[in-house]
Amino acid sequence: MKRREFTGGMAAWVGGAAVAPWLAGTAVAQAAFQAGKDYVELRQQQPTSTPQGVEVVEFFWYGCPHCHRFEPLLEAWVKKLPADVRFRRVPVAFRDEFVVHQRIYYALEALGQVEPVHKRVFHAIHVERKSLDEVNAIADWMAANGVDRAKFLEAYNSFGVQTKTRQAKQLADGFRIDGVPALGINGRYWTSGSVAGSLERSLQVADHLIALSRRK
Template identity: 75%
Template sequence: MKRRDFTGRLAAWAGGSAVAPWLAGVATTGVAGLAQAQSFQAGKDYVQLRQPQAEPGAGVEVVEFFWYGCPHCFRFEPLLQAWVKKLPQGVRFRRVPVAFRDEFVVHQRIYYALESMGLVEQMHQRVFNAIHNDHKPLNEANAIADFMAANNVDRAKFLEAYNSFGVQTKARQAKQLAQAFEIEGVPALGIGGRYLTSGSHAGSLERSLQVADYLIAQSRGK
């Protein structure tokens, strides 16, 4: 979803309306092999950052930029999860929630609160499902806390994390990183602190993972 589309999505998100249908029929089989079998072009299938970003730790880092309210991010998630499980040794993965508007910061705080509680694996997909399948916007702290409690997450502890200085700091850092990668739409993948690809760049979300495999190989060989 492009930055310009987020204004239109705001009304639907706030009202909890159904999301638009998305492309179907994606598959994960043979992604790495396909990436090795073809060449990808800078400026078309991916972009190279004008200002490379320092990577924390050794190896190659892959960053997924996403927004819980984005229907493409929702549909991308199962494909992404399968791909992440096959990442080679020495490649790290992390998610960075993006807020193109101030109203979307609540979703950043949901993610980082869950992360601080060690509950991303348990709750990440459930948050997506609540918004896109159950049409719950989850755009207000009490409603979010009620949802967490209904999913066996301690309500008080979640609100403490959600309102914490640490979570607010991570949300600000996420904004800075998204700006550094010049994120204009989500989902998008940053690779090795130097490259960015997405469904818009690659032509489809499935193909963006093939490009990411190629860029990982490029980064490991630098």
């Protein structure tokens, strides 16, 4: 979902043309990936959280239907990443009222509950149509899904979580992310479904950018 779409409903983006199916995943397809067309190369490198290897960052928003659809594709892809690639998620808030969703993620992270609960949040919003946009309603939902209500609220309101939301904004701004889901590669590049042509192809581009990062 593009940044501009957050001002007026949930209209879907329309991606560019993808490569022919018989090229997908081949060396020919990767050779066709171009900066400015399939991915963005940053003028100024952004900080990474690891000094070694390659870092991949998923920028996402719980309220984004494309992020919800991307989740199973991304999960399968992450499981196959090489040992030298570190993956992490960064929740994005293009509007102030979406900061609550950033704090949901970072509170779950602080409690060690991302693995069991992250996908349930997406499911609750996009399948069950629950409005997880008010702290008490969110805490009640967490309690119903096995997360201690008091501990969740403590984490949600903590200085550490508030600090991480500010850092997330700084990183998304540094990458100049204009929509989600998007993948930042090693602080140097980013791609997305709207840039690459499809969510599936964005993962192929990310593979290319991981290999490119190793050579620099």
